[in-house]
Amino acid sequence: MAKKSMVERELKRQRLVKQYAAKRAALKEIANDDSKPMEERFKARLKLAELPRNSSPTRLHNRCQLTGRPHAYYRKLKVSRIMLRELASFGQIPGMVKSSW
Numbered sequence: 508m509a510k511k512s513m514v515e516r517e518l519k520r521q522r523l524v525k526q527y528a529a530k531r532a533a534l535k536e537i538a539n540d541d542s543k544p545m546e547e548r549f550k551a552r553l554k555l556a557e558l559p560r561n562s563s564p565t566r567l568h569n570r571c572q573l574t575g576r577p578h579a580y581y582r583k584l585k586v587s588r589i590m591l592r593e594l595a596s597f598g599q600i601p602g603m604v605k606s607s608w
Contacts (some may be wrong), residue, residue, distance in 0.1 A: 513575035520561045526563035
């Protein structure tokens with residue numbers, strides 16, 4: 508059950524990143540602009556710090572869409588290696604056959 512909630516948590520983070528992307532970019536531009544006065548840049552940094560923590564794109568993590576597993580993630584199929592093997596064994600991925608020798 509906990510794994511499913513991690514998928515939901517990751518989806519919530521993606522929504523927040525998308526929602527605050529423009530505001531975050533504008534504040535970063537002001538904060539990194541050397542031609543602006545120091546006080547204005549500092550205020551922009553403070554406002555940037557007040558944004559929700561999960562709205563930062565660095566908080567996103569690739570997770571398996573079926574299990575929530577964060578490791579051994581295949582980007583193309585959006586599943587972990589374990590689920591990839593299981594789906595291939597049942598013939599649910601077109602053109603992929605699990606082989607053993």
